[in-house]
Amino acid sequence: xKQIAIILAxxxxxxxxxxxxxxxxxxxxxxxxxxVDSLGLPVDNAAVLLYATIKTSSGGTVTADxxxxxxxxxxxxxxxTFKLPAIYDIRATRVLTAPSKTIVGTxxxxxxxxxGAEKTVTLK
Numbered sequence: 239x240k241q242i243a244i245i246l247a248x249x250x251x252x253x254x255x256x257x258x259x260x261x262x263x264x265x266x267x268x269x270x271x272x273x274v275d276s277l278g279l280p281v282d283n284a285a286v287l288l289y290a291t292i293k294t295s296s297g298g299t300v301t302a303d304x305x306x307x308x309x310x311x312x313x314x315x316x317x318x319t320f321k322l323p324a325i326y327d328i329r330a331t332r333v334l335t336a337p338s339k340t341i342v343g344t345x346x347x348x349x350x351x352x353x354g355a356e357k358t359v360t361l362k
Contacts, residue, residue, distance in 0.1 A: 267349035269318040270356040273310050273330045275341065280314025281361050284332040288347070290324055323351045330359045 269288065273281040286309070290302040304324065308316045328345040343361035 264352050265321060267320045267323050267351065268354040269320070269326065269347050269349055270354065271310075271316050271318070271328060271330065271347070272356065272358040273314045273316075273332070273343065274358060274360055276360060276362055280310075280312070281330075281332050281341070282310055282312045282314055284310045284314070284316075284330045284361060286310060286316050286328065286330045286359075288318055288326040288328055290326055320349060323349045325349070328357060328359055330361055332361055 271286050271288075273284040273286065275281050285307065287305065287307045289306075290304045291299045292302050293299055306318050306320075308318065310316045310330075325346060325348045328343075328347055330343045331340055333340050341361040343359040345357050345359045347355050347357040349355050
């Protein structure tokens with residue numbers, strides 16, 4: 239009788255441990271933004287802003303508090319990691335010194351649960 243109880247307890251413990259591990263899904267959403275100029279060359283040190291816009295009941299849109307910003311690396315790329323899926327607007331800007339002007343690019347990226355997404359934004 240004790241052997242059956244020990245076997246049953248071992249089975250229940252192992253089932254609980256395996257079930258608990260399998261329920262922990264990776265829900266991270268990774269957004270990779272690549273910034274290029276009009277010639278297709280990477281734009282380093284570009285300020286990239288990801289933000290969510292929400293439609294109001296009156297038909298307008300407002301910017302939600304959900305925002306993230308970072309600067310591109312030497313290859314013109316920047317990565318963002320979010321815990322939940324969403325659709326983000328992208329705005330990338332870079333101030334050039336010679337000639338003195340600001341180049342801007344915009345886009346939209348859709349993030350899905352547990353997946354990565356990549357978007358190339360052309361700054362003009």
